Amino acid sequence: MERKSTHRITLTCLLLMLALATACGHKAEVPDQATAVETQASMFPDYRDIVIPPNIAPLNFQVRDSGATAAVALLQGDNGQEVLAQADRSMTVRIDTSAWRGLLTTCKGKDIRVTVYVQTPAGWVKHRPHTLTVANEDIDPxxxxxxxxxxxxxxxxxxxxxxxxxxxxxxxxxxxxxxxxxxxxxxxxxxxxxxxxxxxxxxxxxxxxxxxxxxxxxxxxxxxxxxxxxxxxxxxxxxxxxxxxxxxxxxxxxxxxxxxxxxxxxxxxxxxxxxxxxxxxxxxxxxxxxxxxxxxxxxxxxxxxxxxxxxxxxxxxxxxxxxxxxxxxxxxxxxxxxxxxxxxxxxxxxxxxxxxxxxxxxxxxxxxxxxxxxxxxxxxxxxxxxxxxxxxxxxxxxxxxxxxxxxxxxxxxxxxxxxxxxxxxxxxxxxxxxxxxxxxxxxxxxxxxxxxxxxxxxxxxxxxxxxxxxxxxxxxxxxxxxxxxxxxxxxxxxxxxxxxxxxxxxxxxxxxxxxxxxxxxx
Incomplete structure (x- = not known):
């Protein structure tokens, strides 16, 4: 009886670990349906409509929309290249470093369009995009x-x-x-x-x-x-x-x-x-x-x-x-x-x-x-x-x-x-x-x-x-x-x-x- 109980506990732990791994590894996706609004997303730090160096680290940010339970950020370059990042439970959007560097390289001297989708109790909202202008000049590292x-x-x-x-x-x-x-x-x-x-x-x-x-x-x-x-x-x-x-x-x-x-x-x-x-x-x-x-x-x-x-x-x-x-x-x-x-x-x-x-x-x-x-x-x-x-x-x-x-x-x-x-x-x-x-x-x-x-x-x-x-x-x-x-x-x-x-x-x-x-x- 004791051995069966131990097996059940072990199996339960494995299932929980698998569920967590699946959740953490869930691929970011743009919502199929979202209501477009004229406001930009509330975020910290404020990285909206700025000029950035082409060698800067990823601009990770936290979504601070009231009542937000999930968020996805879509970064799009003029050449069609896209990077997608999903917020974690703290509503923090972390951008993959390799994907970010690739995007900055191809968008040097150009704009990156950032669209933030936020899930609220009323459903998904698509905020008005903001722009990251990638300068031609590096900053001293x-x-x-x-x-x-x-x-x-x-x-x-x-x-x-x-x-x-x-x-x-x-x-x-x-x-x-x-x-x-x-x-x-x-x-x-x-x-x-x-x-x-x-x-x-x-x-x-x-x-x-x-x-x-x-x-x-x-x-x-x-x-x-x-x-x-x-x-x-x-x-x-x-x-x-x-x-x-x-x-x-x-x-x-x-x-x-x-x-x-x-x-x-x-x-x-x-x-x-x-x-x-x-x-x-x-x-x-x-x-x-x-x-x-x-x-x-x-x-x-x-x-x-x-x-x-x-x-x-x-x-x-x-x-x-x-x-x-x-x-x-x-x-x-x-x-x-x-x-x-x-x-x-x-x-x-x-x-x-x-x-x-x-x-x-x-x-x-x-x-x-x-x-x-x-x-x-x-x-x-x-x-x-x-x-x-x-x-x-x-x-x-x-x-x-x-x-x-x-x-x-x-x-x-x-x-x-x-x-x-x-x-x-x-x-x-x-x-x-x-x-x-x-x-x-x-x-x-x-x-x-x-x-x-x-x-x-x-x-x-x-x-x-x-x-x-x-x-x-x-x-x-x-x-x-x-x-x-x-x-x-x-x-x-x-x-x-x-x-x-x-x-x-x-x-x-x-x-x-x-x-x-x-x-x-x-």
């Missing part, structure tokens, strides 16, 4: 970012990661510590690459094990860019495109927490200057050093003969009798009256000398503030963020992406890519056709990475969230994506080697020079 919890006291569980945008691969470039340990507590920030390539990279370590980590030729070393004449240490970086130089800002930064305000906090500088660091000689000098002007966020022109940066005049905000110990407090009291302009200064790479600065965009006169300039790889545009005040726009809902056309001197808002919430840190793809940037548009709390096409006429197109194998990952991951940087190639140095450099080296102190030596003769 690698995206680096920091994943950070939205906290302000601890550096626990913080890391720099690199995602392959052509598939689902993500690897840790460097992680600090999984649990909080006082003697190991350290922050990592400001990862940066030269010319959209991971061959030359750097990032900073703060608190314990502090210093700047520089990686070249697959090897890492730590330096201390400090001096009695330097405000703090090296902060926001910009690699020179052709020489072994890095422009850094050096900032004395503080935080204000609002008791009652639309913004959660304010990050601001009490003082900031500009530095030029010679990587080969481990020498540093000042580019700008002033008491009443705050210079920050350096960015080189691709030609290497001009340095762009942001600058705020604050002398008029601080009474002349104010002691140094009260300077920061005085600026905090008028935080929303600090406005940054976009400036640039010519640079002679041979003599390593700078000329006279000029104002590129005088935002302060209109009570606006500019941060984070990035010059397009062809040198035609400066992409920047503009907000109502200040320089830490990742916390400002007024922050939008803007560009200046350097050939026509015109400045304009990239309205098609922006949102009512924060749109801030950004980077260019090496061909100048794609922008990756952080935005809080989904929930107002977490920054996530969006991609927008930037066409040859200088116009941005509707931005879309980077694809994930499981679309819900975008909302279930309780971390912010910070400093998205596109590169053509992957970081090759191992996390173990970086860890040994961070924890095992004190870092050689940079030598301060009033003027850096001229470039070595070739």
């Amino acid at each position: 690698y995206l680096s970012y920091r994943l950070i919890e939205p906290g302000y006291e601890l550096y626990r569980q913080l890391g720099i990661y690199q995602r392959n945008l052509t598939n689902w691969d993500e690897r840790a470039v460097y992680e600090n510590n999984r649990t909080y340990e006082e003697e190991e507590n350290h922050c990592i920030n400001c990862h940066n690459y030269r010319n959209q390539s991971a061959q030359d990279m750097l990032f900073h370590v703060r608190a314990h094990h502090g210093g700047t980590i520089i990686v070249q030729n697959g090897k890492a070393h730590k330096v201390q860019v400090k001096d009695s004449t330097i405000l703090s240490s090296a902060v926001y970086p910009a690699w020179h495109p052709t020489q072994d130089l890095v422009a850094f800002s050096t900032n004395k930064t503080g935080q204000i927490f609002h008791a009652y305000h639309a913004e959660k906090l304010e990050v601001m500088d009490e003082a900031s200057d500009m530095l030029l660091y010679d990587v080969s000689r481990n020498e540093v000098s000042h580019v700008f050093r002033s008491r009443d002007e705050l210079e920050t966020f350096p960015a080189w022109a691709p030609s290497g003969d001009r340095l762009y940066y942001c600058s705020a005049q604050v002398g008029h905000l601080i009474p002349s009798e104010t002691p140094d110990s009260m300077r920061g407090l005085k600026l905090m009291q008028c935080y929303d009256s600090i406005y940054y302009d976009l400036k640039s200064v010519p640079f002679n790479p041979g003599t390593r000398t700078f000329g006279e600065p000029r104002t590129e965009v005088h935002a302060a006169i209109h009570r606006h503030s500019i941060t984070l300039p990035r010059i397009s790889p062809d040198g035609r545009y400066v992409l920047y963020t503009q907000g109502d005040y200040g320089q830490f726009h990742i916390w400002h809902k007024s922050s939008d992406l803007w560009v200046k056309n350097l050939q026509t001197d015109s400045c304009y808002n990239l309205r098609e890519a922006n949102s009512p919430d924060t749109d801030s840190f950004h980077s260019w793809s090496s061909n100048g056709r794609w922008i990756a940037f952080s935005s809080r548009r989904i929930d107002g709390n977490y920054t996530r990475v969006f991609i927008a096409y930037f066409d040859r006429q200088g116009h941005a197109h509707k931005a879309f969230l980077i694809p994930q194998e499981n679309p819900e990952h975008n909302t279930l991951l309780l971390k912010s994506y910070n400093v998205p940087e596109l590169t053509r190639d992957a970081v090759t140095i191992s996390q173990a080697d970086l860890g040994r450099c961070v924890r095992g080296q004190d870092g050689e102190r940079a030598r301060y020079r009033k003027h850096l030596a001229p470039a070595p003769a070739k």
